[in-house]
Amino acid sequence: MNEKIFHYGEDVLDIGAVMALAEGSRKGQLSPGAVAKVLASQQHVSDIVQRNITVYGINTGFGILADTRISEEDTRTLQHKILQSHSVGVGDPIPLPIARIMLITKIHALAQGFSGVRLETLQRISWHIDNDVIPVVPEKGSVGASGDLAPLAHLFLPLIGLGEVFHKGLRRPAREVLDLFGIAPLQLGPKEGLALINGTQFILAFAASGVQRLHYCLEAADIIGAMSLEALTGTKAPFDERLHRLRPFAGTTLVAQRLRLLLNNSAIMQSHVDCGRVQDPYSLRCMPQVHGASRNAWQHLRALTETELNAVTDNPIILGAGDTISGGNFHGQPLALPLDYACLAAAEIGNISDRRCYLLLEGKWGLPLLLMKNVGLNSGFMIPQYTTAALVTENKTLCFPASADSIPTSLGQEDHVSMGSISGRKLSLVLDNLEYILAIELMSACQAIEFRRPLRSSEILEAAHEYARNFVGFASEDRIFSEDILQLRTIIRDHSFVKKVDEAATAKGVDLNSTFEAFKII
Structure with a gap:
């Protein structure tokens, strides 16, 4: 302690x-x-x-x-x-x-x-x-x-x-x-x-929890996305620092840096340098832009949440026996808006993750159809992607901004309310779904990487693969995949997956978030 x-x-x-x-x-x-x-x-x-x-x-x-x-x-x-x-x-x-x-x-x-x-x-x-x-x-x-x-x-x-x-x-x-x-x-x-x-402590509690949980998901999404890119023999060229200097959004720049470091010294990457493929699909090529935009939203929510963590939101405020102020510090609008923004940010990480799950199943670029050699009798990894599709769509339905609505209460005395409590609860539900989506992508990426053997990825990504394999093994035939999904969701939610990868990076003298202190939770 x-x-x-x-x-x-x-x-x-x-x-x-x-x-x-x-x-x-x-x-x-x-x-x-x-x-x-x-x-x-x-x-x-x-x-x-x-x-x-x-x-x-x-x-x-x-x-x-x-x-x-x-x-x-x-x-x-x-x-x-x-x-x-x-x-x-x-x-x-x-x-x-x-x-x-x-x-x-x-x-x-x-x-x-x-x-x-x-x-x-x-x-x-x-x-x-x-x-x-x-x-x-x-x-x-x-x-x-x-x-x-x-x-x-x-x-x-x-x-x-x-x-x-x-x-x-x-x-x-x-x-x-x-x-x-x-x-x-x-x-x-x-x-x-x-x-x-x-x-505003109800809204605030969901916001504080949401900041931590979304941070865990964003960190995991970069790692899992890099694993999917390796399995699909994608290129790291779109993550070149020179490109991102030309459009230097903080989140985008950070994600590009992380991907470069995660993929550095990969034998899988080196094996297809001259393969002739010109461009990867957006869900691979645009990870810095998409993941990075969600990181910018996360940073905004974190900053406002930490202001509220130290605020006095009572009414009236007592300054002295004859000095009181009746105001509106209890109004949840300052958090309601960024919470709705964060819902979109989290949902989009799930959306692009589902697209990568789909790519892994197509049987292209040397991978077997549905990530299993004996399909027909086996359905392979077809149906887990149904789950990601369902969860992505559910998240879309949760993205309507609660803060866009207001219903008067107290017979009109309280004639504009924030509905930020609903915004906070919705973010929690979206994050529940996102953790499952990322777990399914991790399960699929681990399976796909096995088909690249004996080639190996970077030492950092191999550590990610090895840690996941402690919980979910290779699937040579169909089994109850929901049990695997639950196992991997747990290591994403408790942050142990990301911690293991960070430890592997540190052992190599690599700080995946170097120069980006604003995106760390201390």
């Missing part, structure tokens, strides 16, 4: 840090500086209540009820009721890693001292993270403005002894688990319920 402590509310949260906190390899805590800010902000709220200053959500109703005054004695009850009334989510629970990220990003935002929450509330959220008592959050119900109200309400119901949690693999009533630990539910103070549910 990395023993370096992350200080909520003070340290800068990036993708690497939030994922380490969510995975448990790094621990977070409140620093003395953050504690002081939180206590000061909470005192401002107490002063507002005692001085009877009208501030939205402290002594007024919510949304269209903002003009309804709440008495001082009811300000605490109001915060309890908002968690109940806004817990209207439906559908399956979100994945546990997403819920953990929501907890982490919420405590980091609140700990900056502009939300008026009590220290006890932040300590309880931290307790949930540290003890892996993760609230059950339904996946649907947020419109991505006024904060992710429904999912955040469900996330924090356990604070008041309501809702459900996952604990030790079981889904249980929150009150049961609190009793198991001997912990009493909290009595929320003024402003706290609103502060807990106002924010």
Whole structure:
């Protein structure tokens, strides 16, 4: 475990840090500086209540009820009721890693001292993270403005002894688990319920996870694409640095560099230098342009996500007892747009991967039809490409931008919403499909490379082939390929495939991403 402590509310949260906190390899805590800010902000709220200053959500109703005054004695009850009334989510629970990220990003935002929450509330959220008592959050119900109200309400119901949690693999009533630990539910103070549910942490959690997962896919796609090019005896000429200086998009330049390094010193490549083929199909020749465009989209999403990771998205903002601002920092539009863009970027990586799968099956350039010698009795690798075709088309249907729509809520008080929550969930679904598509291309490319023996590819690509072969062997006849696909999808998703290739490159003194620090996740 990395023993370096992350200080909520003070340290800068990036993708690497939030994922380490969510995975448990790094621990977070409140620093003395953050504690002081939180206590000061909470005192401002107490002063507002005692001085009877009208501030939205402290002594007024919510949304269209903002003009309804709440008495001082009811300000605490109001915060309890908002968690109940806004817990209207439906559908399956979100994945546990997403819920953990929501907890982490919420405590980091609140700990900056502009939300008026009590220290006890932040300590309880931290307790949930540290003890892996993760609230059950339904996946649907947020419109991505006024904060992710429904999912955040469900996330924090356990604070008041309501809702459900996952604990030790079981889904249980929150009150049961609190009793198991001997912990009493909290009595929320003024402003706290609103502060807990106002924010973009649902959108943000899917964005942070999506940045990491898309990064893994992009890294894998370059390697697998290079393996397919080798199997198809394609040329590396389109990756020449001189060509890409003439159109120097960062992502394109990076992918071209990676492909050059991956293919360097390949005996397969050298064997067909004078074959007479003039140009390869686009899915081989244009990998820098297509993969690179998706990398540019990824970089944009990462930059905006890391801004949001350190933002305060509450409303109202508490600057002092007499200094509050009701604004719109809860609006999800800044992430909704790049999430929709990332959906397209991920879908296109799958699209071009499917085209390479198809090329591998055609029986051209010395490969057997359907990548198997005895076809007829055997269908070979024909049907896995049906799956990539289906997944590519499903991804296309998921590419309609959720952020293009807005439906007024709260009787028109909240008359423009981002739908960014849907954008984030769609990206997760597209990435699920993309991981399977890349797994099928990897399975097909590994099979095809076997037909080039005794020639060998570069040492780096041979390491990729060897690692994949630890999980999926050569197919001399038909078998249940779905089992192979699942195996290879796992090593793509957990990043072990790319890590193995990076290790092989490092052993050769090669940094596949050298000079492109902006495309790395530290």
